[in-house]
Amino acid sequence: MSTASSSSVHPRAVLLGAQAGAVVLPVCDHYSGVEARMRKSLALQAEMAEEFGACVFDVTLDCEDGAPVGGEAEHAALVTELALAAAPDMRVGVRVHPVDHPSFAGDVITIAGRAGHRLSHLMVPKVESVEDVRVAVEALEAAGAEALPLHVLIESPLAVHHAFEIAAHPRVQSLSFGLMDFVSAHGGAIPADGMGAKGQFTHPLVVRAKLEIASAAHAYGKVPSHCVVTEFSDVDAMRAAAKKAANEFGYTRMWSIHPSQIRPILEAFAPEEGQIQIATKIIAAAAAAAWAPVSIDGTLHDRASYRHFWQVLERAHATGRALPSEAHAWFASSSS
Structure with missing residues (x-):
């Protein structure tokens, strides 16, 4: 019998009862809204x-920015068909229009009425308060999609103020930061470079918003998802931004808006080989030891540190x- 199976209790059952780390999602959420790009994605x-x-990244089919004005119903029908046609083990979500x-x-x-059983999540943009979440939940329940997780976009100073209340709602699985709308919502008080790959990590108001959203998500065991980097042709800038989001800002997921951004995000959010080896040794x-405290290389470990190292492996x-x-x-299986 292998060391990994020496305990009949799976690490998730022992270590993730606390809110921290309760939700595990692919680290990359890739957005596309034009039909040809959705199919390619x-x-x-x-x-x-x-x-x-x-499945190492989600595909979120976009109605908010992808649907042509006047063609919203047709676009919704299109993304529904694309979601239904995807392989069962692929993760496909949809961003709908704001609740208002x-x-x-x-x-x-x-979308939810026909493909809710097939979707990994429904993204609701421009959520300002928990009341917007309630509106979305009521609409999903009326459509028969009672179990479909909600992902929400925090895109304004007011939404940041309400981030903890929004994260606390049981149907909310992930909070994303909408950088472009957040900067625009300040009426010119934040300069345009606050939307850039560098400025978004230095302007105090943007930094504060990112930290508030990440903290709110972690407080309730939800997934904080970092905003886009629009300079998609600059791979170095993309990689640097992803590493900052993961290592300095507490984000465990990030948006991609171009296929070239997917692999740099995966690389930036992945643990290094040495971390994986150490984590495996400690969890094994x-x-x-039936999850009792152990001493490894002169350091004492218990369930608090076990939880961290299990999250490294996840x-x-x-x-x-x-x-x-x-x-x-x-x-060995997703149901383990």
Whole structure:
């Protein structure tokens, strides 16, 4: 019997009862709204899933920016068909219009009503308060999509103020930061470079918003998702921004708006090989000790540190990293 199976209790059951780390999602959320790009995104998702042995990024089909004015209903029907046609083990979400937009109700009826069972999530933009979340939940329930997780976009100073209340709602699974609208909402008080790859990490109001959203998400065991980098042709800028989001701002997921951004995000959010080896060693020892405290290389570990190192392994798996043989049993199936 392998060390990984020496305890009958799976690490998730022991270590993730606390809110921290309760939700694990792919670290990259890729957005597209034009039909040709949506189809290419879904094809790329399937190709990379075969390459990595797991679905390593979400595809979110976009109605808010993707639907032509006057063609919202037709676009909703299109994304519904695309979602239904995706392979069952692929993660596909949809961004609908804001709750106060005339097309919101139609989006939900068409998309969630027909494909809610197939979607990984529904993204609701421009959420200002928990009341907007309630409106979205009521619409989903009326459409028969009672179990569909909600992802929300925080895009204004008022929304940032309410971030903790929004994150506390049980249907909310992830909070995303909408950088462009956030900067625009300040009426010119934040300069344009606050939307850039560098300025968004230095302007105090933008930095404060990012930290508030990340903190609110972690407070309730939800996933904070970092905003886009519009300079998609600058791979170095993209990689640097992703590393800052992951290592300095507490984000565990990030948006992609161009296929070239997906791999840099996966690389930036993936643990290093040394971290994976150490995490495997500690979790294997903990499992062998029935999750009692253990001493490894002169350092005492208990469930508090076990939780951290298990999250390292979860993130390694979510980013398609190779795991040591001792860890294979923990990820043998999604139902483990």
